[in-house]
Amino acid sequence: MTKKSFLDKLKSGLNVLKDEEVQEIIDEYESYINEEMHNGKTEEEAVLHLGDVDELINEILDAYKLKQIKKTKESRIVNILISVVLTVIFLLCLRVVIDIFDVVVFKLMRRYSVFYKLTSLILDGTYIVLSLSIILSVLTGFKNNLSIRQIFDRMLLIKEKPTSDKVSDEKEIVGVAKNSKSNNFLGYFINFLILTTKFFYYLVIVLPMLVLICILSVITGAILYFSIVGYGLWGFSIVGIALVVLGILSLIIIHKLFKREQLKVYLLSFVAILVILGLGISLSIKEYLSFSYVDFPLKKETLTKEINQDLLINDSYSTSYQFVETKDIPINSVYIEVTHAEYESVNIGQSKDMIFISVNGVDTQKFIKTSLEKIKDKKLLQSKDFTVIIKHNPKNTLKNVEYGEKMILFYK
Amino acid sequence: MNTQYKKGVIELLVLLATKDQDQYGYDLVKQVMEVFEINEGTLYPLLKRLSNEKYFETYLKESSDGPPRKYYHLTSLGKEALQTQLKQWKEFEQGVNKFIERKLNND
Numbered sequence: 001m002t003k004k005s006f007l008d009k010l011k012s013g014l015n016v017l018k019d020e021e022v023q024e025i026i027d028e029y030e031s032y033i034n035e036e037m038h039n040g041k042t043e044e045e046a047v048l049h050l051g052d053v054d055e056l057i058n059e060i061l062d063a064y065k066l067k068q069i070k071k072t073k074e075s076r077i078v079n080i081l082i083s084v085v086l087t088v089i090f091l092l093c094l095r096v097v098i099d100i101f102d103v104v105v106f107k108l109m110r111r112y113s114v115f116y117k118l119t120s121l122i123l124d125g126t127y128i129v130l131s132l133s134i135i136l137s138v139l140t141g142f143k144n145n146l147s148i149r150q151i152f153d154r155m156l157l158i159k160e161k162p163t164s165d166k167v168s169d170e171k172e173i174v175g176v177a178k179n180s181k182s183n184n185f186l187g188y189f190i191n192f193l194i195l196t197t198k199f200f201y202y203l204v205i206v207l208p209m210l211v212l213i214c215i216l217s218v219i220t221g222a223i224l225y226f227s228i229v230g231y232g233l234w235g236f237s238i239v240g241i242a243l244v245v246l247g248i249l250s251l252i253i254i255h256k257l258f259k260r261e262q263l264k265v266y267l268l269s270f271v272a273i274l275v276i277l278g279l280g281i282s283l284s285i286k287e288y289l290s291f292s293y294v295d296f297p298l299k300k301e302t303l304t305k306e307i308n309q310d311l312l313i314n315d316s317y318s319t320s321y322q323f324v325e326t327k328d329i330p331i332n333s334v335y336i337e338v339t340h341a342e343y344e345s346v347n348i349g350q351s352k353d354m355i356f357i358s359v360n361g362v363d364t365q366k367f368i369k370t371s372l373e374k375i376k377d378k379k380l381l382q383s384k385d386f387t388v389i390i391k392h393n394p395k396n397t398l399k400n401v402e403y404g405e406k407m408i409l410f411y412k
Numbered sequence: 413m414n415t416q417y418k419k420g421v422i423e424l425l426v427l428l429a430t431k432d433q434d435q436y437g438y439d440l441v442k443q444v445m446e447v448f449e450i451n452e453g454t455l456y457p458l459l460k461r462l463s464n465e466k467y468f469e470t471y472l473k474e475s476s477d478g479p480p481r482k483y484y485h486l487t488s489l490g491k492e493a494l495q496t497q498l499k500q501w502k503e504f505e506q507g508v509n510k511f512i513e514r515k516l517n518n519d
Binding site: 036049051 | 460
């Protein structure tokens with residue numbers, strides 16, 4: 001055997017090691033051979049004294065706590081057959097996942113056929129590129145006489161290889177399948193499933209979930225703001241916060257599952273947040289049931305009864321309402337000042353064809369509804385088409401006035 | 413000579429060979445081969461293992477005959493291992509010799 005063929009075979013047999021490790025070993029043996037030749041031996045004699053190359057490879061790998069896979073002709077054929085079968089399974093599974101993804105995209109984007117077609121094209125392109133690269137990597141593996149493990153390590157882009165510092169650590173042995181399990185096909189298949197799942201997990205789950213979490217955070221922030229300024233939506237706030245935290249925790253848990261790390265703390269947190277979510281939902285239901293709506297801003301109603309002039313008597317109508325005629329109010333209009341212990345103040349006004357109510361305080365919607373019902377019950381406005389404008393005007397700040405303007409109601 | 417005997421003792425020989433002076437691979441092979449024949453290639457895995465066990469530190473040194481050579485320097489850990497192995501070897505040798513002599517004399 002020549003020096004070159006010896007070193008080539010050695011290199012091929014050691015290719016589970018890091019490239020620099022292999023080069024170091026090759027250099028060492030090359031220097032042995034060169035020394036022997038320098039001392040008068042022929043190239044073949046020098047190589048012969050190094051012993052059987054396969055035994056040598058085994059001993060070197062043994063020093064790295066790895067074992068060589070014996071490459072007999074029969075085992076090579078078996079390797080090729082198994083690799084072909086695994087590759088076909090791999091490609092079929094990949095196709096199924098791509099199709100599922102395609103259907104999801106179709107459901108989401110069917111209204112925008114251009115985007116769907118574009119996404120579909122990208123998916124098909126990705127599949128073709130992935131398939132070709134996988135087939136090429138397997139064929140290259142056959143050509144280089146690699147073991148199944150090496151072929152699939154390359155195919156699955158598993159680059160982790162032991163270094164001299166890590167040799168004693170059994171965990172550092174190449175790939176998922178270790179030492180004595182170096183031919184564990186199930187291990188490779190699981191590896192491939194994990195990798196494919198990972199890819200689509202990030203694309204189909206992580207990305208949409210992150211978007212959802214962001215949207216949910218914004219909504220929760222808004223609800224929290226309204227709770228703080230006096231609308232009492234604490235139950236909804238808790239639900240929002242709990243959902244955001246649950247979303248983040250779910251992502252962390254799935255991520256840890258992939259990495260096969262400890263989940264105990266995260267699972268306990270998940271359960272704790274579920275309890276808080278339950279509390280939030282209960283509070284939300286209570287808040288929802290106690291909530292009264294006025295359909296802003298487009299509820300329309302026609303009142304046809306005559307205005308009851310009795311209602312315009314100063315200071316005498318009810319304990320909750322005061323109806324006051326003033327010089328500032330135009331003819332055929334009424335100025336109604338409403339006070340209530342629960343509210344700071346409410347003003348209801350009427351012109352020729354409209355009534356307006358200005359409310360300063362909290363729980364505006366509920367109060368306006370009650371006010372309107374009472375106005376109708378007391379036949380304040382009769383035989384007349386009119387418009388009611390309700391103004392929410394709390395705190396006399398510009399911001400709130402702007403907000404109040406959005407709450408204008410039209411009753412016609 | 414029985415390969416298993418060689419395997420058992422080759423580590424001791426390599427440690428001893430580097431006790432007083434740093435050696436490079438080829439030279440170590442030659443020193444071991446003064447004791448018994450070995451496949452020259454088999455020494456590298458042993459040197460690698462002993463380096464991993466921190467018995468050796470390695471460094472490159474220029475050579476007038478060709479490319480730089482990798483030299484093996486015995487560390488204090490390696491020296492401790494050498495003392496232990498020497499003690500074990502002596503006990504082993506004495507024990508085996510005594511047994512052989514006793515058996516041979518009895519026969």
